[in-house]
Amino acid sequence: MTNESDRTVAVSVDWDAQAATFDAEPDHGLGPPEVRAAWAERLRTWLPGRPADLVDLGCGTGSLALLAAEQGHHVTGVDSSPAMVERARAKLAGRDAVFLLGDATAPPVGERLFDTVLVRHVLWALPDPARVLRHWRGLLRPGGRFVLVEGVWGTVAPVGIPAERLTALLAPLAADVRVEPLSAQAVLWGKAVSDERYAVVATV
DSSP states (O other), X not given: OEETTTTEEOOOOOHHHHHHHHTTSHHHHOOSHHHHXXXXXXXXXXXXXXXXXXXXXXXXXXXXXXXXXXXXXXXXXXXXXXXXXXHHHHHTTTSSEEEEXXXXXXXXXXXXXEEXXXXXXXXXXXXXXXXXXXXXXXXXXXXEEXXXXXXXXXXXXXXXXXXXXXXXXXXXXXXXXXXEEOTTOHHHHTSOOOSEEEEEEEEO
C-alpha cells in the first residue's frame, strides 16, 4: 500500500518465518567482527554518553539492542513477531534488557519515558510515518533523542524514505536534526552498496 503524502510503502512480511534466518545477513546478525565493531562505534556516537533508558522499536532479533546494552544502556525492545522477540530475549539473556511483544507504532510501554528512541529499517515501511513520529515523540523525555536508521532500496521500483523527507517530518518535533550518510561505509553492510542509507539523530 502506498501513502502518497508520505511517499512510503507499507509491506506485509511474515517476520516469524524470517526470524530463523534473519541474522544470516551481516548487518542483521552483526556476525562478522568488523561489521559488529562498526555498528558499535556508530552507536557510541549516536547514543548518549551516559547510561540511558533506550527503547528499540522493531528490534528484530536484538542485535542493536545487544550493542546498546553492552555500552551500559537500559534497553527495552519491542517487536510484533513472537519469534523475533524470543530470539532477542535469548541473545540478551542476563543483560539489562526487556523485550515486549507489540506494535512498534504504539509500543506497549505504558507511561514510561525514554532518553532515546532507536529504530532501524522500520519507519520506511509504515503507511503514516508522520503520525508514528508524533507518537514516538511522546515517548521521549525532554532533551531525549531519536536515532533513526533508514534508506531507499532498489533501482527499478525503489522503496524507502529519503533523508530529505524524514528530516522534514522531524522538523516540527525536534530542535536539532543531524543526518549521517552511511552508504559509503561498506563495513556496516558487509558489502558495498549504491543505494541511499543514512542515520538521523534528532534531539527534542
